[in-house]
Amino acid sequence: MSRSVRYASSPLLASKTPVWRSKFIVAAIALGFVVLAARSAYIQVVDNAFFLKQGEVRFARTLTLPAYRGRILDRNGQILASSVLAPSIWAVPEDVDRENPAVRAKLKQVARLLGMSQQELDKKLRNDDKTFVWIKRQVDQPIAAAIAKLDVKGLYQRTDYKRQYPQADAAAQLVGFTNIEDNGQDGIELEFNKQLAGKAGSRRVIKDRFGRVVEDIGEQVAPVEGKDIQLSIDGQVQFFAYQKLRDAVVKAKAESGSIIVIDAVTGDLLAMANYPSFDPNNRKDLTGEQLRNRAMTDVGEPGSTMKPFTIATALQLGRVTPQTVIDTRPGRITVTGATIHDDSDFGILTVQGVIQKSSNVGATKISQRLSAQEMWDTFTSVGFGQKPQITFPGAVTGRLRPWRTWRPIEKATMSYGYGLSASLLQIAHAYTAFAHDGSVIPISLLKTEAPAVGVPVFSPKVALEVRQMLHMVTGPGGTAPLAQTVGYSVGGKTGTARKQAGKGYSNKYRAWFTGMAPIDKPRIVVAVMINAPSSGGYFGGLLAAPVFSEVVQQTLRIMNVPPDLAVKPDIVAQSVRETS
């Protein structure tokens, strides 16, 4: 064997290959490798941004870390509103094979689960050129799980949250509601939306082809969870108040009604209910008049519930004493040409009697011993015509005109509650002045433990004297004996005001009752308003006072306030045989 390389058997190629040629080839290939190495170094080290980005686009995903909306709790920590998982079902219509009998059968089940007819579902899926359509939003979890199990191609689920309100209609206007995106729309939900909402976080991850997260990249922004809001409301008091109000409004065939219960020591709002109400869990109910928190958004002339303020002003300024005699004969009085009437001729009354009998003439005569400014000062300092301190969507200011513009007849009518307007909350708030030893206290929607610090308006002595008068209202000969309740001494003032219609007055009424209990050392202030009753009379003492009575009874019992009056026991002793 010769050592020379024979490339071919052809003699033409038998000539010896020059060495430079093979060297040239080696060099060329080497150069090729160098170019490749340089290029790869350039791509991987110097100019790698483009490829990094392309890689990321294919594998990296940004996940949103949802922030849960905070809960709304009552003063005992019970849930008034909370968000729960409720997936939304959506579809890519073109991916759903509606011709396939197997898929059709599944779709039939889906429709049944979602509580819609098959035609309805078909209609949603018919739009083939759409790449996205909601089938149903916020489906209950078990239903969503059942649909996921059916595994219909083209049908997907999105994590969604639904707000649930366990108290349903009892606290509906106060708690409010959210829209489908879980943003507050009304009530507390709107007022505290910022605190409740929280802030979603995000997280950058790499997902593999199965969609599993395999690696975190970059920084993770933790979600800021929504804060829980603890209200001053007591769920049980709220329910009882709502229940009693509802029964009264239904019985009187009234247009509406509102009730407020305030803790007279801390200023906490314990209950605020309105009827008619709605169920915030049912989205179809979320329109119409019943959404208004009437206790705060609707104003009316308070009528006789104003009289205690006129009289307290006169007492405070020393113009009268509780025993001062006022002659209300003959049951009417003329002020600059206009005549003011009483329900009947009450004869000669003391100042106490004016409150007890609710005499308009008496209140007018007492107001004649006061200047307009003095009355205005009192009314203003207890909050009439002032913006309520509680911020709440739609809370109104009411109307109290400046005293300089009061004509003599207006000064007279204002002494018994006509010519100014206030919301039920404002009236209840004003009455805290009598309940809290002469100081009007701020009302709180959030739970507070410490006794409230009030602004003194009357002296404790005047507050006590007025409380005694209010107590007489509920006693024999008063306008509201129906306000009495077993075990607790009460006091309050009725009001029956004709509703304004245009420039004059209609024959519709508002029946008010505002009072407190126990009367010696009030723990609660309760204000009730029945709007436009059409059956069984229209007097505050007849319609609103019984609601007050029942609510006081239940509220004080729930608050564990021992009764201050002797109670006739109704405990029946039975012999019980014990079994061991």
Place this chain on the structure above:
Amino acid sequence: MMRLNLVLLLAVLATALYLVNTQYQSRLLFTALDRANAEAQKLAQDTETLQVEKRTQAAPGRVDQLARAKLQMRPASLAITQYVTYDAGENGHPPAQESAVPQGNGAGPASLANGVAAAAKGGAASKPFPGAPR
């Protein structure tokens, strides 16, 4: 020299493969962790759902209605309530004092509102409070 290089090459190859394996393991673990986190989140949400459900079932309105309709109960009144004051005296016995009503044998009619109170508290830690009906 050649032999050393060979050894080094093998070593590099081995560590490289080990690195790949470690990376794989770490991803498996990460996936498991992520899944566990998701599970934890789901369980937390289930807890919330159940709590809300419990609250809905124990809502005063519902309990009141059921107690009236099914159990023929009626709201508690003061006439059938016995008030006792809790006095953390010696022996830790809460002596009954200041009763609003004379003591009965405790076999009074069932009281609805107390039933409501108990049910509505729904498992929340109930603290002993003065004035609880006996």
